[in-house]
Amino acid sequence: MIYGTVLTPELQKLKGEIEAHAHGYGLDFFETIFEMIDYKQINEIASYGGFPTRYPHWRFGMDYDRLSKSYQFGLHKIYEMVINNDPCYAYLLNSNSMMDHKLVMAHVFAHCDFFKCNMHFFGSNRKMMDEMANHATKIRNYMDKHGIGVVEDFIDICLSIENLIDYYAINQEDAYKPIKSDEEGSKNKVYKIKSKQYMDKYINPEDFLKQQKERLDKKKEKSKKTPPEPVKDVLYFLQEQAPLETWQKDVLSIIREESYYFSPQGQTKIMNEGWASYWHSKIMTQKALRDSEVIDFADHHSGTVYMRPGSLNPYKLGLELFRDIEERWDKGQFGKDWDECDDYRVKKNWDKKLGVGKEKIFEVRRLYNDVTFIDTFLTPEFAEGFKLFTFDANKRTGQWEISSREFQKIKDKLLFSLTNFGQPFISVEDSNYKNRSELLLLHRYEGFDLKISEARRTMEGVYKIWKRPINVRTIIQGEKKILTYDGKEHTEENYD
């Protein structure tokens, strides 16, 4: 218990009822604890990313400022909060009606099911509530010891690079491994294909051997470099390699751990919200809703899935995709026959009465994340029905404009915005750049320029960690550039 609130007997009964419905549909979740709190507390919790105890930092205060202002102005209201933890904690807002509480409970149980069953969450710490509290204690101790300002400034720097982790690493610890020197010996021989001696000069001709030698040389050259391969988990690299004090390393590792904890939730936003919306509407309309609550439910639900023209609501998109998948698999609209059929009429009336929709959506919620979800299940028919379009900025008019309704373009753009959360890929290329222990970061160019002003300010922060000049290799307006910050000033130069 965090706030130590006790649900009223009425709500307790309701919780049991909804929980039974959820179990009845096959949802599988951790024990879920509901707490009833007021809007101030929910804004507080939301500012802390759902956790009651976080380390002290002004950024949480800024979020709180924004949340409470927009609540006061009636711009938004947080209905529900749920934490991926075992047991799951969820919060109910005390000013809500009974119907709202029901809906939120149904929604929350589906979230908990997703947390427990989606494979991207398998690596996440299910005792994060305690871990966060430990982090808070540690950082508060550092603040007592080294001063609030000093620690806070360092946290600021760490936070500004908290996104430089390897989101797709299956295991955090695999993300970066120093090379083992004893492995090198066996690999130092030129590679030859096994052959009988009399065949050797045909199977391993001179050219081939030369090629292999070159490859080996290159490899040797590379292994002299640190890191031998680019490291995506920049935070871990810095934590291990940068000249930091012990407490700084610890702070950096704390920020990194929390960043990894939140990463699966970021990667499954559309699915997770879609899944929860799917189930709250199912449980409510089929089981829990009373006649007198229909209007309120319709009002609340339509508010949740409302799409403001010109914006994309992940609740709605996810919900509709899950429904689409269920329908398609119920009717057998998948597989080779379906893909190859190009008769619109046949497709429209396609129904093989397979009835495996429910099974399929449970499988999808286990195996997919937003990227693979969209990649696999977004169909041209769906995109058209959903009125999806891409938009781009028109440089001449300075306006956003609808740029295309072509399926492939929509899909590409949507996937781009989801991959790596639509953030640039930055990795550590060389920690002894120019042989002067400068740090070289590599921006994997995907067709879009970095925002230079901010990149520079970020580099200033990284400099304070690395304490030697920071270089970023990127492309600016079509030209290959290396941005450098040497602790005093920013320079840039071209390279080939």
Added chain:
Amino acid sequence: MVSRIERDHARFRDIVKGKIKQNLKDYISRGEMIGRIGKQYVSIPVPRIDLPRFRYGLPETGGVSSGDGEVGTPLGPAYDPEEGGQGDAGNQPGEHELEIDISFEELAKMLGEELELPRIEPKGSSRIEALKRVYRGVHLIGPKSLVHFKRTYKEALKRQLVAGEYDPDDPIIIPIKKDFRYRGWKDIIQPQYNALIVYMMDVSGSMGDEQKEIVRTESFWIDTWLRSQYKNLETRYIIHDASARMVDKDTFFRTKESGGTLISSAYKLCNILIDREFSPEEWNIYPFHFSDGDNWSSEDTKICIEILKNHLIPKSNLFCYGQVVSRYGSGQFIKDLKENFKEEEKLILSTIESKDSIIQSIKDFLGKGK
């Protein structure tokens, strides 16, 4: 217990306030500081403090959305006007603006610290007394408008419980007449300091928009400071060219006339105002006069000096004259005053050449602590 978020919130506000304080002088002279002005708070737009990141410039990437419309349908402005549309141009973090509410008290405190203004010593003793009505206590009788609902229902609940009429499964509580409780009040007599600011401005043809902007900015800060010093502050506005009249605040800053300038007309009106409504015994009086100093004739200047000497200065705590330099140069009036009131401590003169001199001028006016 102070909750954790309140500490973080306070920390955030401290950081923002620190920024405002750091740049207070810039804010003052640029005059842009003032956002929405409420009764107790002023909203100040400050550049959002954010943590920099490696990211794409937003207009570059575009996105996916849904809705009706043909290809080419505009959806709204894509570029931040401040960034000017050039990806690289703006190196200032001016992206989103944050509005922060600061109470006048805090603002005045910052101003005071920044300009090293002394606190004002109110004249006279605390002989002015004001009645203050405080609501405390609960009574059995009273007017309907003061019904104390919580107490009333508590009484009703008590009564129903005792009478056994209360049903927990169907909790309906109906108060009857004797359950009603009313808030009671008490009048407290408190000493009080009152202050009156009279702003007078020359709106003749030679006072341009820029000069008025200076007056506007300066009077905002003077207001803020004096408000922090006096609980009860009244302001009156007088504009004049060849004749003077009382106006409201809006008109004061907007009117542009083209006539000549007779400063005495404003001083006369000010004097009448004080005599009629604000007895100097009860009020701390601060007349401020802004002009470009081009008085019509030396005859009129003599009348002005006469009024100042015999009426306005004796009645006021301070009399402040700010001469704003306009495109026609600076007039003679300030020199005349200087010559005639060499020894007078209560008359403060200040030349405001441009927006940058506003700070110095505020310091001149309020630096004496009177």
